Amino acid sequence: MHRGDLVLDEDLVKREDLIRGGLGYHDITEKVCKMAETPFLETHKGWLVGFALAASTLTMFVLAIGYLIWEGIGIWGNTSPTFWAWDIVNFVFWVGIGHAGTLISAILFLFRQKWRTSINRYAEAMTIFAVICALIFPGIHVGRIWVVYFFFPIPNQMDMWPNFRSPLLWDLFAVGTYFTVSLLFWYVGLVPDLATLRDRVKNKAAKLLYGLFSLGWRGSMRHWVHYERAYLLLAALSTPLVLSVHSVVSFDFATAQLPGWHTTIFPPYFVAGAIFSGFAMVQTLMLPARLWLGLKDIVTIKHIENMNKIILVTGSMVGYAYGIEFFMAWYSGNEYESFTFINRAFGPYAWAYWTMVTCNVITPQLFWFKKLRTSITVSFILSIFVNIGMWFERFVIIVTSLNRDFLPSSWHYFTPRIWEPIFLIGSFGLFFTFFLLFVRYLPVIAMAEIKGVIANGDDHHA
Amino acid sequence: MAQIFPKWTNKVPKIALLSLVCVTTGIVFVFWYWFSPYNLEVGYQPIQPVPYSHKIHAGNLGMDCRYCHTGVEKSAVAGVPPTQTCMNCHSLIKPNSVKLAPVRDSFKTDLPIPWIRVHKVPDYAYFDHSAHIAASIGCVSCHGRIDQMTEVRLEKPLSMGWCLDCHRNPEPHLRPLDKVTDMEWVPDENWKAVAKAKAKTLHPPVESCSGCHR
Numbered sequence: 001m002h003r004g005d006l007v008l009d010e011d012l013v014k015r016e017d018l019i020r021g022g023l024g025y026h027d028i029t030e031k032v033c034k035m036a037e038t039p040f041l042e043t044h045k046g047w048l049v050g051f052a053l054a055a056s057t058l059t060m061f062v063l064a065i066g067y068l069i070w071e072g073i074g075i076w077g078n079t080s081p082t083f084w085a086w087d088i089v090n091f092v093f094w095v096g097i098g099h100a101g102t103l104i105s106a107i108l109f110l111f112r113q114k115w116r117t118s119i120n121r122y123a124e125a126m127t128i129f130a131v132i133c134a135l136i137f138p139g140i141h142v143g144r145i146w147v148v149y150f151f152f153p154i155p156n157q158m159d160m161w162p163n164f165r166s167p168l169l170w171d172l173f174a175v176g177t178y179f180t181v182s183l184l185f186w187y188v189g190l191v192p193d194l195a196t197l198r199d200r201v202k203n204k205a206a207k208l209l210y211g212l213f214s215l216g217w218r219g220s221m222r223h224w225v226h227y228e229r230a231y232l233l234l235a236a237l238s239t240p241l242v243l244s245v246h247s248v249v250s251f252d253f254a255t256a257q258l259p260g261w262h263t264t265i266f267p268p269y270f271v272a273g274a275i276f277s278g279f280a281m282v283q284t285l286m287l288p289a290r291l292w293l294g295l296k297d298i299v300t301i302k303h304i305e306n307m308n309k310i311i312l313v314t315g316s317m318v319g320y321a322y323g324i325e326f327f328m329a330w331y332s333g334n335e336y337e338s339f340t341f342i343n344r345a346f347g348p349y350a351w352a353y354w355t356m357v358t359c360n361v362i363t364p365q366l367f368w369f370k371k372l373r374t375s376i377t378v379s380f381i382l383s384i385f386v387n388i389g390m391w392f393e394r395f396v397i398i399v400t401s402l403n404r405d406f407l408p409s410s411w412h413y414f415t416p417r418i419w420e421p422i423f424l425i426g427s428f429g430l431f432f433t434f435f436l437l438f439v440r441y442l443p444v445i446a447m448a449e450i451k452g453v454i455a456n457g458d459d460h461h462a
Numbered sequence: 463m464a465q466i467f468p469k470w471t472n473k474v475p476k477i478a479l480l481s482l483v484c485v486t487t488g489i490v491f492v493f494w495y496w497f498s499p500y501n502l503e504v505g506y507q508p509i510q511p512v513p514y515s516h517k518i519h520a521g522n523l524g525m526d527c528r529y530c531h532t533g534v535e536k537s538a539v540a541g542v543p544p545t546q547t548c549m550n551c552h553s554l555i556k557p558n559s560v561k562l563a564p565v566r567d568s569f570k571t572d573l574p575i576p577w578i579r580v581h582k583v584p585d586y587a588y589f590d591h592s593a594h595i596a597a598s599i600g601c602v603s604c605h606g607r608i609d610q611m612t613e614v615r616l617e618k619p620l621s622m623g624w625c626l627d628c629h630r631n632p633e634p635h636l637r638p639l640d641k642v643t644d645m646e647w648v649p650d651e652n653w654k655a656v657a658k659a660k661a662k663t664l665h666p667p668v669e670s671c672s673g674c675h676r
Contacts (some may be wrong), residue, residue, distance in 0.1 A: 154490055155494050156493070156624035157489060157619070157621045157623045158621065159626045198466070216472075
């Protein structure tokens with residue numbers, strides 16, 4: 001067993017080292033930069049296969065979007081009364097995933113959780129790519145994409161102005177802000193590491209590109225002072241966003257009058273779900289990566305266990321929210337609300353509901369057992385379950401509420417067509433293409449930050 | 463270690479940021495100003511199959527608009543008159559005019575004259591002439607001084623913003639119902655008070671999309 005996978009006994013006096021194997025400053029730089037410095041022709045075969053697969057899926061996605069714009073959203077199964085289906089399910093799914101990155105980078109930073117340094121770069125990259133995937137869906141579901149500028153307050157001869165009372169507009173601004181701040185945060189954190197790469201690479205073009213994006217970083221004391229301050233400010237700016245963005249996403253539903261959407265529990269329930277799904281996705285991506293990239297000393301079993309604990313906490317919150325929704329449906333005495341929830345659990349979409357409950361309520365409870373939450377295999381499998389469950393949660397919320405509305409004569413069982421899975425899989429293609437490029441060409445671990453938390457930081461000899 | 467970039471590149475971010483702001487504002491301005499119907503539509507004056515002059519008929523002869531545009535008070539469209547309406551007079555007046563040859567042909571063959579429409583509103587905008595006449599909006603408000611035009615020319619942009627200008631503040635365009643087709647009528651002080659009161663009773667769609675886009 002690799003020393004990074006070993007579960008150590010809790011030492012109450014002295015905390016265990018975050019980084020194992022006695023790695024020094026130079027070892028970390030070498031380990032992290034290895035992938036980016038591999039010459040193009042010596043690229044690892046596994047990466048090439050993965051990239052080919054992801055890029056082909058992305059191509060399929062782009063073609064599918066082209067066809068959608070050409071033909072219209074009628075190619076999907078969305079029809080009365082279910083006008084929102086997989087398009088919005090995918091949107092909420094991806095935005096939710098994006099939340100882990102900001103939580104790790106901002107909130108854990110403000111709480112001085114040093115273990116975040118091993119995973120923050122990776123999680124932030126995931127956030128950015130997930131939010132890109134998310135933004136595509138509302139963009140393409142509007143049907144007439146050429147008038148998408150209606151979203152923005154631009155002076156025009158139609159006197160057309162966005163409706164600031166609409167939660168859909170708040171949503172656009174919330175997710176847009178979130179993307180901008182996350183990107184800035186990620187990029188600011190990257191600057192010192194990009195400078196390291198700039199100084200190390202031999203290739204002229206690579207030197208130029210890394211040089212361009214490292215903004216002339218020299219690592220002087222003055223640079224560090226400004227950098228630390230900027231990082232702290234960005235962390236403070238992003239912290240409220242972790243809570244606000246998914247709250248606003250939940251308003252898309254909560255401000256409607258549809259039973260099953262119109263509940264005050266929605267904002268916290270959505271935020272907990274988002275963090276839950278985000279951490280699951282970090283696990284799904286991190287567990288294979290630490291193996292393939294040889295990062296077991298940097299991302300140790302301690303990190304994995306910590307993330308599993310967060311999954312356990314947020315998963316329990318989500319389970320509680322499911323329960324309280326049922327309670328409120330009964331307690332409100334509103335027959336429509338009660339019907340919607342009974343219909344969710346025992347109606348035509350019961351299969352989706354119980355998939356959701358199994359994946360989101362039961363699986364995270366297994367993490368109460370230390371043996372399970374410190375097992376790499378179990379963590380990986382359960383993280384996949386959570387991903388599936390959280391997709392189904394959005395499906396259950398959106399489709400079960402819509403397909404049986406107030407008027408029984410308009411009830412209609414929603415069935416997706418062939419195009420819906422193509423769009424969902426296609427968005428994964430986009431996500432993984434970006435991700436593989438990130439893994440290949442950028443430092444996946446925040447080297448500069450890691451060096452601040454290693455135990456033997458004293459053997460500094462540069 | 464040698465520098466990768468020469469010193470002048472220090473200015474690049476500032477210049478890039480400034481250009482970004484200028485280019486974005488510029489693009490919005492170009493679309494807002496040059497691509498608007500004020501610039502692209504106003505002045506449209508196609509050559510009609512018959513050189514019919516509104517100046518002679520409505521101006522000099524003083525014919526009422528409704529003699530030809532019969533639908534204006536009752537229906538959504540004002541209507542282009544059939545050839546028979548022309549022939550009411552022109553079977554006796556200037557019966558041999560060369561300019562009127564297409565009208566006589568149309569009358570004989572029973573095929574309509576292919577008039578070219580000047581005032582167009584998109585299909586997705588629901589415009590009703592009768593509602594506007596009933597609200598006492600004069601023809602001149604949207605069509606300009608037709609009685610002075612030899613050939614009809616588009617005077618107003620007919621853009622959504624232009625519609626909304628009046629929908630938000632219809633008062634200056636109101637007039638007594640019997641003056642609706644009068645091109646030369648000007649309000650007096652007395653009328654202004656009446657118009658103010660009348661404007662309060664009208665509720666043209668302003669912010670509700672489905673008022674005009676049904």
